[in-house]
Amino acid sequence: MITKVRPHDEYLVFISNQFELWGISKKFIQDFYFDLVVWLCLMDLTSTADLLKHRYSSNPRGRKPRNNPSDMLRSLLLMHKLQYTSVDKWVEALKTNPLYAILSGFEPDSTPGVGTFYDFFDQLWLAPSPHLMNRKKKKLKSQKRKGKRIKKWSLKTLELLKNLFAVHVNREKIIIRLKLMIHCNSYLNLCL
Numbered sequence: 001m002i003t004k005v006r007p008h009d010e011y012l013v014f015i016s017n018q019f020e021l022w023g024i025s026k027k028f029i030q031d032f033y034f035d036l037v038v039w040l041c042l043m044d045l046t047s048t049a050d051l052l053k054h055r056y057s058s059n060p061r062g063r064k065p066r067n068n069p070s071d072m073l074r075s076l077l078l079m080h081k082l083q084y085t086s087v088d089k090w091v092e093a094l095k096t097n098p099l100y101a102i103l104s105g106f107e108p109d110s111t112p113g114v115g116t117f118y119d120f121f122d123q124l125w126l127a128p129s130p131h132l133m134n135r136k137k138k139k140l141k142s143q144k145r146k147g148k149r150i151k152k153w154s155l156k157t158l159e160l161l162k163n164l165f166a167v168h169v170n171r172e173k174i175i176i177r178l179k180l181m182i183h184c185n186s187y188l189n190l191c192l
Helices: 009-021 026-042 047-055 067-083 087-096 098-104 114-124 147-166 171-191
Strands: none
Touching: 009 026, 009 098, 026 067, 026 098, 047 067, 047 114, 067 098, 067 114, 087 098, 087 114, 087 171
16 A cells, blocks of 8 residues: 655655755766756656556555655666666665665665565566466476385395295295395495
């Protein structure tokens, strides 16, 4: 549930107040960041909240969304304009360069984290499914357990040996020898 949406006029006032608060001179902005400031000031992203309103829960169980969707979108557009390709690096740039945070619409002391941006990506994805195609995942073949295979092999060996030695030796001696052979065989398999 989006509680308060800041109009574009308030965003412009916010920028000018933050520039004064952080001591960023107008001369510095004109020399180095003039094109970015003009580009962002011409974009009115207020309607973003109306477009994404249905993507937010009306009764959130946890914390209410802290960031304005228009500020998040503005920040992503600025990230793209400045050619950052990693959200991690962009979040680091927002924390280290207060000008980027101010232009995005955030206070430099409370910029969103990486998880907030990825949550916003989920809100932007308007499709009902998180996948582009209705393709089902392939099921992987389950691997056979070694324990079962060794057990089956041991039983077969046991029966073969029983049949071979049953004619010549007592039954008790065969069972004792077979158990000894199975233990030795499993011990050798573990060692190898």
